[in-house]
Amino acid sequence: MSILIKNGRVVDPKNNIDANLDVLVADGKISELNKNIDPKKATQIIDASKKIVIPGIVDLQLNLREPGNQYKSTLESEMKAANAGGITGMVCPPDTTPILDEPGLVKMLKNKSEALKLGNVYPLGALTQKLNGKLLTEINDLYESGCIGFSQAEKPIQDTEVLYRSFQYLSTFNFKAFLRAEDAYLSEKGIINAGEISTRLGLKGIQSISETTAINKILEIADLTKTKVHLNKISTAEGLNLIKIAKKNGVNVTCDVSIHQIFLTDNDIGFFNTNCFLKPPLRKESDRVKIIESIIDGTIDAICSDHSPVNEDNKLKPFAESEYGASSAELLMPLIFKLSDEYKLDLSLLVNKITYQPSNILEINKGNLSINSQADICIFDPEYSWEINSKTLISEGKNTPFLNQNLTGKVSSTIFNGNIVFIDH
Amino acid sequence: MFNPQLNSKGNLNHLLSIEGLSIEKIIQILDTAESFLKIGERDVKKVPILRGKTVCNVFFENSTRTRTTFEIAAKRLSADVINLNVATSSQSKGETILDTINNLIAMNADIFVVRHSSSGAAHFIASHVKPNIHIINAGDGNHSHPTQGLLDAFTIRKYKTNFNKLKVAIVGDILHSRVARSNIHALNILGVPEIRVIAPKTLLPSEIDKLGVHVFHDINKGLKDVDVIMMLRIQNERMDGVMLPSQEEYFKTYGLNQTRLDLAKKDAIVMHPGPMNRGVEIDSAVADSEQSVILPQVTFGIAVRMAVMAILAGQHS
Numbered sequence: 001m002s003i004l005i006k007n008g009r010v011v012d013p014k015n016n017i018d019a020n021l022d023v024l025v026a027d028g029k030i031s032e033l034n035k036n037i038d039p040k041k042a043t044q045i046i047d048a049s050k051k052i053v054i055p056g057i058v059d060l061q062l063n064l065r066e067p068g069n070q071y072k073s074t075l076e077s078e079m080k081a082a083n084a085g086g087i088t089g090m091v092c093p094p095d096t097t098p099i100l101d102e103p104g105l106v107k108m109l110k111n112k113s114e115a116l117k118l119g120n121v122y123p124l125g126a127l128t129q130k131l132n133g134k135l136l137t138e139i140n141d142l143y144e145s146g147c148i149g150f151s152q153a154e155k156p157i158q159d160t161e162v163l164y165r166s167f168q169y170l171s172t173f174n175f176k177a178f179l180r181a182e183d184a185y186l187s188e189k190g191i192i193n194a195g196e197i198s199t200r201l202g203l204k205g206i207q208s209i210s211e212t213t214a215i216n217k218i219l220e221i222a223d224l225t226k227t228k229v230h231l232n233k234i235s236t237a238e239g240l241n242l243i244k245i246a247k248k249n250g251v252n253v254t255c256d257v258s259i260h261q262i263f264l265t266d267n268d269i270g271f272f273n274t275n276c277f278l279k280p281p282l283r284k285e286s287d288r289v290k291i292i293e294s295i296i297d298g299t300i301d302a303i304c305s306d307h308s309p310v311n312e313d314n315k316l317k318p319f320a321e322s323e324y325g326a327s328s329a330e331l332l333m334p335l336i337f338k339l340s341d342e343y344k345l346d347l348s349l350l351v352n353k354i355t356y357q358p359s360n361i362l363e364i365n366k367g368n369l370s371i372n373s374q375a376d377i378c379i380f381d382p383e384y385s386w387e388i389n390s391k392t393l394i395s396e397g398k399n400t401p402f403l404n405q406n407l408t409g410k411v412s413s414t415i416f417n418g419n420i421v422f423i424d425h
Numbered sequence: 426m427f428n429p430q431l432n433s434k435g436n437l438n439h440l441l442s443i444e445g446l447s448i449e450k451i452i453q454i455l456d457t458a459e460s461f462l463k464i465g466e467r468d469v470k471k472v473p474i475l476r477g478k479t480v481c482n483v484f485f486e487n488s489t490r491t492r493t494t495f496e497i498a499a500k501r502l503s504a505d506v507i508n509l510n511v512a513t514s515s516q517s518k519g520e521t522i523l524d525t526i527n528n529l530i531a532m533n534a535d536i537f538v539v540r541h542s543s544s545g546a547a548h549f550i551a552s553h554v555k556p557n558i559h560i561i562n563a564g565d566g567n568h569s570h571p572t573q574g575l576l577d578a579f580t581i582r583k584y585k586t587n588f589n590k591l592k593v594a595i596v597g598d599i600l601h602s603r604v605a606r607s608n609i610h611a612l613n614i615l616g617v618p619e620i621r622v623i624a625p626k627t628l629l630p631s632e633i634d635k636l637g638v639h640v641f642h643d644i645n646k647g648l649k650d651v652d653v654i655m656m657l658r659i660q661n662e663r664m665d666g667v668m669l670p671s672q673e674e675y676f677k678t679y680g681l682n683q684t685r686l687d688l689a690k691k692d693a694i695v696m697h698p699g700p701m702n703r704g705v706e707i708d709s710a711v712a713d714s715e716q717s718v719i720l721p722q723v724t725f726g727i728a729v730r731m732a733v734m735a736i737l738a739g740q741h742s
Contacts, residue, residue, distance in 0.1 A: 199630040200444070202544040202568030202603060207631070271429055272545030316523060316553075318543035320566070 001043055002026040003415065008048030008379065012055060013352035014368035023053060025375040028418030033369060044420075046413060048379055052337075054351050056088030056119075056376025056416060058358040058367045060178075060256050061232060061304035062329060064090065064121065066112070067105060068097025073309045073396030075109075078329070079118040081395035083422035085305065085330040086378025086411040088119045089359065089366050091178075094126040095153035101126035101137045103145035110146040118421050120376075122362060124151035124178050127166055131155040136166055139175060148362055149230070151178040154279055156214060158184055163217065167227040176228040176363075181218055181239065182280065186210035191320050193266040193281045201272065203320060206281050208236040215239050219246045222253060230361050231255040233306060235280035237290035244299045254361050255299070256353075257291050258306035259328060259335050264288075264401055274315045274322040276401045278306070292343060295353065302358040303350070305332040309397020327397035331388065333380055334409040377415040384410040429552055439551040439560040440733050442569035443610035451614060455579050457732035458725070464501055465727060474735050475504035481534040482508045483525070484563070485541040490699060491563050494723070495538045495572075498730035507534065526550055530558060536734055537561065544568035559737040561730075567601050572733060573698055574607030576726040578615060580718055581653055583725065584694050589616040594647050594689075595638075596623040596679060597657030597706055600630045600668075604698045605657055613637045623647035624679070627668045644679050648688040656681055656697045659706050672705050682708040686716065694718045 005023040010033065012018075017033070024032035024041055032041075039045055062082060066075040073081075082090055092109075094100035100109070106123050113121035125147030129135045132155075139150055150170060156179070157163045170177055187210040192198050194205025215231065219242065222229045234240055234255050243255050260278055265285050269276045276282055294300045308325030315322050336354060340347045355367035366376065385408045390398040414422035428445040432438040437450060464470055480499040482492050492508060499506045511525055526537065536559045539547050544566030551560040564570040578588075585591055593612055599605045599622050612620050613636075622633060623641045634640055641647030648654065659675060669675050686695065695707075695717045703709045712719060 194631040196632040196635040199633055199636065200606070202566050202606060204567075205631050272548050313521070316521070316549075318522070318541065318546040318549045318565075320543050320545070 001418065002041065003044045003046060003418070003420070004037055004039055004042035005046045005048045005053055005377065005379065006039070008051045008053035010053045010369065011348050011351050012369040013348045014356040015370060017369070018348050023369065023377065025377070025415060025418050028375055029372050030369050030375050031371065033371065046379065050381070050383060051412060052347070052380040052382055054086070054378050054380065055355040055367045055369050056378055056414065057086045057333060057354045058089030058362070059087045059305050059307070059329065059332065059354070060091045060302055060358050060361065061258065061306045062087065062090045062092055063308040063325070064092045065309060066096060067109065075112055076116055077396045078307070078309060079113065079116055080422070081327070081393070082307070082329045083118055083414045083416070084394045084411060084424070086333045086380060086414050087305070087329055088376040088414065088416045089122065090119050091122045091124060091148065091362065093124050093151050093153040095131060095155070099126050099130050100124070101129050101131070103138070103141045106142060106145040106147055117417070117419065119416050120366070122148040124149050126150070127152050127177065128157065128162070133157040133159060133162060136169060139170065140173060143175065149176040149178045152180070154180065156180065156182045156184050160217065164221050164225070167221050167225040171225045171227040174228070176230060178230045178232055179218060180232045180280070181211050181214035181234070183210045183214045186213065191277070191281070192269060193283045195266060195284055197266040197269060201269070208238050208283070211236045211239045211280065212242060215242045219251055219253060223249070223251045226252070228252045233258045233261070233280055233304070234300070235261055235283050235287060237287045240290055240294045240299050244294070247299065254301040256302040256304045257295070257300050258304055259332050260306065260326065260401060261288065261291055262303070262339060263335060268401060272319045273401070274317065274319055275326060275399050275403055277319060277322055277324045278326060279324045296345065296349070301353065302361060303336065303353045305329045307395070309395050310399050312398065315399050325397070326400045327393060327395040328400060329395060330393055330411070331400065331402060331407070333378065333411055334407050337380065337382055337409040338407070375415055375418040378411055379413045380409065381412040382409045384408070384412065386410055429548055432556065437736055438556065440571050440737065441547045441551055441560065441562045443571045443574045443607045443614065444569070446614060448614050448616070451575065451578065451611065454575055454729065454732050454736060455582060457736060458579055458728040461728040461731040462725070465724065470501050471503055472501065473503045475499065475502035475738055478504045478535045478738060479533060480504045480506050480536045480538065480734065481529050482506065482538045483511055483529065484509065485511045485522070485539070485546070486564070487512050488540055488564070491540065494726050495563060495730055498727050499734060501727070502731055502734055504734070522546065522550065523553055526554065530554065535559065536737060538563045540564045542566055561733060561737065564603055567603050568606065570603040570607050572726070572730050573604050574611040575733070576722060576729040577608050577655065577696060578611045579725045579729050580696060580722050583721070584718060585652060588612070589618060591617050591653060592619040592621070592651040593617055593653040593655065594621040594623055594651045595655045595657065596644065596647070596681065598628045598659050598663060599624050599633060599657070600628045601660065601663070602657050608655060609636050609638055621647050621651065625669070628663070644685060645688060648685055651689045652693055654681065654686070654689060654693060654695050656695065656707050658698065658700065659702060676705055680706055680708060681711050683710060686711055696722060699723070
């Protein structure tokens with residue numbers, strides 16, 4: 001089977017391409033990238049005029065909720081939702097039920113996802129057993145069974161000795177830690193950003209020092225032990241300053257932000273809107289501004305969706321008792337486009353942060369349209385206007401802070417491994 | 426910002442928080458309460474304003490005093506009153522809040538008085554019930570306790586008449602206090618020019634100054650020349666921990682005694698939402714002194730709660 005994508009604006013940051021080109025896909029690979037490719041070469045033609053053609057998106061944080069949480073959503077439903085967002089590379093954290101701390105579970109997840117043929121799933125293995133922050137998992141076995149790195153999901157290691165030893169051990173085998181920087185003592189029972197809004201609403205605040213003290217600790221230990229670290233979902237301006245300095249000093253660190261933090265602040269919580277209950281919490285406007293600056297200056301390497309579908313009943317509760325998380329896989333690319341449009345940012349710079357740069361962080365050769373690479377492609381219609389609601393979202397999780405808002409731009413088709421896995425309108 | 430307690434005509438449909446109420450609305454409630462105050466002094470303490478209506482006290486968090494005052498208020502308005510201590514019933518069986526409320530609505534209750542330990546619980550319930558159902562927030566987490574804020578404003582007006590010349594100090598655990606938040610909003614709306622909060626840094630929430638207050642850590646400075654002192658209860662679980670080292674140290678550094686009271690204006694009044702911890706936040710002599718208006722607060726509280734229920738039920742405009 002061969003597919004010809006005609007007349008699209010091809011944006012491939014790795015190869016410095018931003019031009020109107022045709023893309024020919026054959027035998028699951030990118031076989032030609034050129035102007036006016038002969039339609040006879042393909043069995044199927046996709047008209048991409050007025051559309052944007054980018055590499056399949058690699059999302060560094062996508063909760064697929066399997067194994068275990070099928071009440072919320074299934075692997076298939078969420079991989080399909082990811083496809084509807086142009087995502088073909090899916091990094092899933094280990095806080096499933098049971099927790100991904102045994103090779104058998106990882107293999108099961110890999111097998112199940114491979115059978116679905118909807119994308120490459122890259123599980124992060126638990127760094128400590130049951131994510132207890134105390135005892136290391138068998139990381140070599142986990143790696144062999146398919147883990148791409150090691151994480152504590154939302155359960156930061158509290159014990160500094162354990163953090164130090166786990167970094168030493170990871171570094172021994174050259175594995176990477178994917179961590180969210182949070183001091184759980186400081187953030188315990190915290191719900192939203194500490195500030196005027198938390199004070200007004202009477203919700204326990206989470207100070208930015210709960211992120212920065214953890215970043216400091218992680219960076220110092222990473223520097224000492226020469227461990228590769230990726231910091232996930234940074235939320236504070238102060239934290240980004242620390243990472244910028246560490247990078248300058250040669251610490252092997254990268255970081256990402258979630259798409260929510262780029263557009264929203266704690267002000268959006270209004271009168272207790274549980275759809276804005278996220279981890280890390282939405283911060284203040286000055287943090288949001290710093291995040292955009294850090295995307296431009298390169299301190300932020302990647303942007304993730306932080307897709308976390310939540311069952312409706314678990315949002316229908318008083319704020320602090322509800323479950324954190326939002327559905328966002330389908331919104332990532334449209335919001336990236338909106339960011340480029342509203343802030344006049346180079347689209348290629350932003351696309352890089354959801355395609356090639358995350359692939360680099362994962363040390364895989366994905367997120368590009370190089371000839372002979374696996375044909376994972378997202379075709380985006382920048383003019384399509386739609387409303388975000390429970391009907392238009394494919395994910396089982398219908399909760400998002402953007403609910404009932406209009407958005408211009410939507411993924412129109414997604415190709416994974418040379419096959420069309422999603423097609424819309 | 427969308428204010429869920431007002432209906433499309435701008436009338437009060439629920440009472441969820443003081444924040445977002447207009448000065449006219451607050452004055453209307455205080456004036457209505459004034460007219461109800463006399464009822465409590467009569468032999469027959471009843472008016473037929475809520476006859477045929479059902480008021481349901483749903484307390485997800487235990488409280489005897491607040492529930493009782495709401496119950497008395499509803500009964501003086503001739504409503505049928507049902508008390509539900511949900512903390513010990515359906516919630517422990519795993520029923521959700523919405524299911525509990527919807528079951529009570531199915532039994533044709535008209536007004537719900539709700540207390541819950543989680544901030545925003547009353548907003549949550551109010552945004553999921555039909556428009557003819559009224560929710561009164563009787564305290565949600567650390568967020569709001571609007572009837573307390575109103576009865577405190579009523580008390581101040583009784584003794585001080587004019588809000589816009591006052592200095593008011595609120596002393597104690599501001600961090601965990603829904604009463605403090607409600608009072609700060611109410612006093613700001615009513616035009617009090619200087620509101621002070623006095624507490625150690627551990628008991629002050631982030632950016633409290635942005636709510637329109639002056640922050641004092643030294644009680645002797647904070648009480649200087651104030652007209653009103655509002656003491657807050659210090660909960661036992663705050664003691665002996667990381668927030669405060671001990672009761673004794675708290676009383677020594679922040680407790681209200683006669684010497685400190687003398688720093689305030691001569692005619693300053695002392696308020697407390699109750700229940701008091703004598704010898705912890707307030708000296709017994711001060712609590713029982715002529716400047717104390719703590720018991721009148723309780724009496725006024727019933728009139729204010731009657732006013733809120735009457736206005737919500739639309740019988741009084």
